[in-house]
Amino acid sequence: MPLYCENCMKLVDGPICPACRNRRLREVEPGDFCLAAEVPYMQAEMLKDVFKDNGIPFTERSVLGAAIAVELGVNFGRVKLFVPFNRLAEAKELYEAFFSGSAVLIPDDAENPIPDRELLIGHVYRHFKGGLYRVEDVAKHSETLEEYVVYRKLYGDHSLWIRPKGMFLSPVDSEKYPEAMQNYRFEPVENADEKSPEASE
Numbered sequence: 228m229p230l231y232c233e234n235c236m237k238l239v240d241g242p243i244c245p246a247c248r249n250r251r252l253r254e255v256e257p258g259d260f261c262l263a264a265e266v267p268y269m270q271a272e273m274l275k276d277v278f279k280d281n282g283i284p285f286t287e288r289s290v291l292g293a294a295i296a297v298e299l300g301v302n303f304g305r306v307k308l309f310v311p312f313n314r315l316a317e318a319k320e321l322y323e324a325f326f327s328g329s330a331v332l333i334p335d336d337a338e339n340p341i342p343d344r345e346l347l348i349g350h351v352y353r354h355f356k357g358g359l360y361r362v363e364d365v366a367k368h369s370e371t372l373e374e375y376v377v378y379r380k381l382y383g384d385h386s387l388w389i390r391p392k393g394m395f396l397s398p399v400d401s402e403k404y405p406e407a408m409q410n411y412r413f414e415p416v417e418n419a420d421e422k423s424p425e426a427s428e
């Protein structure tokens with residue numbers, strides 16, 4: 228049986244959840260709600276109807292963008308839909324049938340699952356090795372539709388870099404870097420004056 232992370236409500240290869248670093252994983256049970264899809268708000272509404280029509284119970288969680296949505300008067304947020312483990316395969320089949328041809332990735336299939344952290348565009352982040360970077364924007368890979376963070380080095384040559392969003396927001400590998408002073412690979416800096424010590428990647 229696959230392992231289950233109660234924090235993230237998703238199946239994990241184990242022994243540690245890659246998104247939240249939870250080590251207390253357990254075997255999944257038939258009624259455990261598992262992540263079936265992460266989709267934009269409009270598609271979530273349609274997908275919920277499909278689940279309802281097929282008698283699949285679900286719960287939902289807004290990923291981010293609630294504040295943005297209110298500001299713009301439109302819902303740009305993304306929604307995570309969870310279904311019981313014993314209905315997961317069926318839910319994914321329905322999802323694939325319903326959205327076939329449309330460009331949405333199921334996060335379980337994505338190479339770098341995106342942790343539940345908000346990305347602050349325009350904000351300065353500190354890399355766990357000390358260098359400061361400003362997040363310029365998010366770009367989409369034309370072939371895989373994976374999201375990439377575009378960020379600028381605030382020291383040295385001030386060059387522009389990209390990295391998969393899931394990886395940018397991921398925790399530091401505490402086994403590889405036990406001396407790391409922060410939990411995440413990149414953490415937002417309060418009141419940054421955008422001066423960075425020379426640091427190596």
Ligand SMILES: [Zn+2]
Pocket residue numbers: 232233234235236244245246247248249
């Ligand atoms: Zn987790």
